[in-house]
Amino acid sequence: MSDMKNRDMMEEKGMGKWSRMNHSPTDARESRRLFALLLKRKRRYLSIMSLTFLTVYFLLPVLIAVVPDLMNTAVYGRMTVAWVWAVAQCLLTLLLATLYIWKARHFDRLAQEVAKALESEEKP
């Protein structure tokens, strides 16, 4: 009973797409499958990217605290490892952002397919 009421509430708010999908089992599977695929890929990609930059970011202060001598070794003129790391971090930020912009096009395409599948499921 309360479940029915809920569903009505969701429909009212225009959020009933998933529940409506249950009525047409053949197509419903397609949009659900595509969306699950999109979520899985996005999650994996973004976790790898986030872990990368977080590691590089927090490793710098940790290394400075743990092995200060190594980080203060001059590598280019008077420029020390810490400075090179910090500048490299800036360049890495630009690189990761650019990589994501490329990758996001794939996600967009997949999202469009999900939207298309949903639309065709709503028509009949």
Added chain:
Amino acid sequence: MNLPSLIFFLAVIIGTLAITYSAAKRTGSPTEFYAAGYRLNGVQNGIAIAGDYMSAASFLGIAGTIALYGYDGFIYAIGFLVSYLIILFLIAEPLHNLGRYTLADAVAARFDSKFLRGMIACNTLLICILYMLAQLVGAGALIHHLLHIEYRTAVKIVGLLMTTYVVFGGMLATSWVQIVKSILLLASTFVLSLIVLSRFDWSVAEMFEQVSRATPFRDAYLYPGNQLSDPCEVLSLHLALLLGSSCLPHILSRLFTVRDAQTTRRSVYTAIWIIGPFYLMTIFLGFGASAFVGFERLRDAGFGGNLTVTLLADVLGGEFLTAYISAVAFATILAVVTGLVLSASSAFAHDVYSHLIRKGMASEREQVLVAKCSSVGIGLISMWLAMDAEKMNVAMLVSLTFAVAASAHLPLILSTLYWRRFTVQGAIAGMASGLLASVLLVCLGPTVMNPEHGLIPHNPIFRLTNPGLVSIPIGFLGAIIGTLCSRPAPGADERYDCVLLKIHAGEGREPMKEKMAHKG
């Protein structure tokens, strides 16, 4: 005041007022007032976002800290820059797809709680006013020094101008003021960096060589630890910069000003490419100042090194360049406080008035009218607070702002977007614990409790200047405990499915935006 500075300052004021005048015809509806009618494209919005980051704190502050302390100043630059990746990867597109004008809108897609909306709005207001106070106090002192106007008059001028831009021009004027300022700022930073580099025979190695001899720190100038030596303090600063700057309300409200998620992504990407090179150039400005202006002069100038860039301009280019840089610094301050007034007024007018008091029944005209009135109110209140706060510790305000943003807003945003089990009780508990923890820890910390010149003359009970290392985990913990101790509302699972669909596939966005997109 000399003639060049007067001319440049008047040019900034007249130029920005002209922008406001031309935007004034387009502030009729809430969408136009809060979101510039979704008229901005990705590059324009990106430049504006970058402008919000290039506040006086980062243009003058980072260069100044680098000049005085070397490596430790650059930590701020990396922190601000890397925080963009958090925005780009985790926050920007989902939030844009979920909300209309404010953070509370986005959270309301998952939870209907009025109390939660009110809480988010109050928190946003608090952060905006604290940050604005910090900027206004800094601005007043700076203008007082540059133009020899009295501190209180300087605050009044800035306060009146920022309120005027918002009331008459809304988001459109705010954005264009920000865009123009960003371009001016980038150009002047670029020119100054080139002059500095030419003085070092175009060699970065030579620059490092010379600055290692220029300061009393000697070789240690290039090593970390001149400003902050405690590793916990350093880590806490890293955490607060990374997580705090990605949830500042005036940055978040920019994510809503474009028509679709792709454009939001494009804006953040543009901003990264502007900010990255800009922060790299702050090294040249800082090192240039420490080599050519001299350590003693920088230190004696006061303002925590905030005058560094103008002093550098004076040494390198004389009166004319100084006047230009000062005017750019003035424009920078104006543009950032304007953005803050706008986000504060949207938190009040849109979340508190339209949704909580009028329960969504207010007409468009009424909404805009209230938004304008609340901008005036917020402008006046912060002006009034800033006038009596000349001696206030700006560092305390800034660390409080970042701590509150990171500890109270970030757990809420991330859990709303990515945690299926998250409940409204968790959201409230997370915000409350993050807010309380950060306020309490700042009050117990060395910026407030100081035996010599603190508000409370007592030895600090809490060791860290920046409470992020402790308060951010407390915020997350509050959200987790609150969630686990409560049961999800009936239908929460289906609702999260819909939210996911909205976030990742852009399904079921408000038809309003689509309509506007066709019109524009």
